[in-house]
Amino acid sequence: MSVNRSKSQPRYRRLADALQRAISEARYAVGATLPGELELMSRYRVSRHTVREALRCLAELGLISRNRGVGTVVTARDPSNAHVQQLASPAGWMRYSEDSRLEVIGNEALRVDAVLARRLDCRRGAPWRRVTALRRVTADRALIGWSDIYLPEAYAGVVGAMGRRAGRVYELIEARFGARVARVEVQVTAGLFDAERAKALAVPVNSASLCVTRRYRDASGQVLLLSQTHHPAERFTYAFELLRGGDGAAWLAA
Amino acid sequence: MSVNRSKSQPRYRRLADALQRAISEARYAVGATLPGELELMSRYRVSRHTVREALRCLAELGLISRNRGVGTVVTARDPSNAHVQQLASPAGWMRYSEDSRLEVIGNEALRVDAVLARRLDCRRGAPWRRVTALRRVTADRALIGWSDIYLPEAYAGVVGAMGRRAGRVYELIEARFGARVARVEVQVTAGLFDAERAKALAVPVNSASLCVTRRYRDASGQVLLLSQTHHPAERFTYAFELLRGGDGAAWLAA
DNA sequence: TTGACCGACATGTCCGGACATCCTAGCATG
DNA sequence: CATGCTAGGATGTCCGGACATGTCGGTCAA
DSSP states (O other): OOOOOOSOOOHHHHHHHHHHHHHHTTSSOTTOBOOOHHHHHHHHTOOHHHHHHHHHHHHHTTSEEEETTTEEEEOOSSSOOOEEEEESSGGGGGOOOTTEEEEEEEEEEEEOOHHHHHHHTSOTTOEEEEEEEEEEETTTOOEEEEEEEEEEGGGGGGGGGTTTSSSOHHHHHHHHHOOOEEEEEEEEEEEEOOHHHHHHHTOOTTOEEEEEEEEEEETTSOEEEEEEEEEETTTEEEEEEEEESOOOOSEEEO | OOOOOOSOOOHHHHHHHHHHHHHHTTSSOTTOBOOOHHHHHHHHTOOHHHHHHHHHHHHHTTSEEEETTTEEEEOOSSSOOOEEEEESSGGGGGOOOTTEEEEEEEEEEEEOOHHHHHHHTSOTTOEEEEEEEEEEETTTOOEEEEEEEEEEGGGGGGGGGTTTSSSOHHHHHHHHHOOOEEEEEEEEEEEEOOHHHHHHHTOOTTOEEEEEEEEEEETTSOEEEEEEEEEETTTEEEEEEEEESOOOOSEEEO
């Protein structure tokens, strides 16, 4: 019942396979620069178009990153996941391991438009703050996520403490403003990195991202905070165990 | 602190945006065929290369699907997620909503190699069975997942009942063979669809997939079942809520 | 009526050329 | 020593051409 596959591969695929093999055999180390397009052309006797298609395949596998003026840099040896985020409890969906930190890279006030108002469940034109941040593993400086964080302008005072002090953003809001999170809505899906985020995280454009969105509401249902984080699939995995049994936890599903 | 963005977009991006707008305004309905490359060339006065790059962008957004001899077909109106899998409890990570069914499309016996042995935590050469299946929403026939399911050859008797009878695969094994699942390891990450899976699910090659792997173990730690499911990001989202409180559930985190 | 074949059409692969844009290293100047 | 500029190198964009491969619908023959 196996599917019959074509035996002959296009030239660009064969080149991509050869280069992928070279990378996996560490002939080009992670961080190293591949030969440029013109050299690959002459070395493999193919057109520049074919070289570019092959490199595009590797970029989409997350193995290389390409930038004008720099060249083609190896970013992974194989498409394995580097950082495994172990979840010890359901609350783990709202926090990251202690060995990673948030780095704020953007902070702007805004009036929410119709689309965003729907996401934030607030009225149009309301004053909110959007904070952009990267998440980095402290040990090896690996970037594992890009976050877009939205909070009401009234809570903007916590932005300064983000990433500078241990603690989750919602906890900062609770501590500083006496708010109380009663419920968190979590959505997990996948996407592709656009150019801006890909560049910030040093991953290829259109590579796979694991996308987690969290909406924090207080007891009256008002949204206190919304964060959306895009993780490079090659560097981040959520992992958890489910056991048969019965016992309580601080957080649990509705 | 906003990032300065280039005002001028490449031509292929402008064309992609125009076509995306046309799709979102339903000028081309889902299922409809876009004009061919040659027509788009003359209509927009760009080279075929530029048309192809623009269409590649849309394909990567999951809005279109392209096949030789057929043309370019609209597959989604916008990159929104169609099927939201609500999780009412942690156990929801192990099951799908009642309105979807498993369709077995492949079934082969195999001897596990070194790589697979590591995944299945069994010895090399052990006899296992690999079942390939699609998951389909019963209401609108939408395909929401491709599953690779591995089970020991000794449990192959349940394959016939898969998709034909309500019930989870692990429950079929428990009922038929008296086995007992004590623990499930779940991994959530993202990936890109390869050609085979993309074709089966009618999504573009290299579009984003949400990938969930489940490894079911008995009390002695032996793996009874492993399933890996790839969901098209545009058609599937996991959603759940976390409440503050304390009470028990049948399944809970370790 | 059904099955096979063929032609038209559509995308996929591959070549070549040219210019634009961006990055970085080296050199010159203060 | 620090800073700024420039040239060379690397990828990105865009054009054009040609042929290959696959799909689908129509026609013809059994």
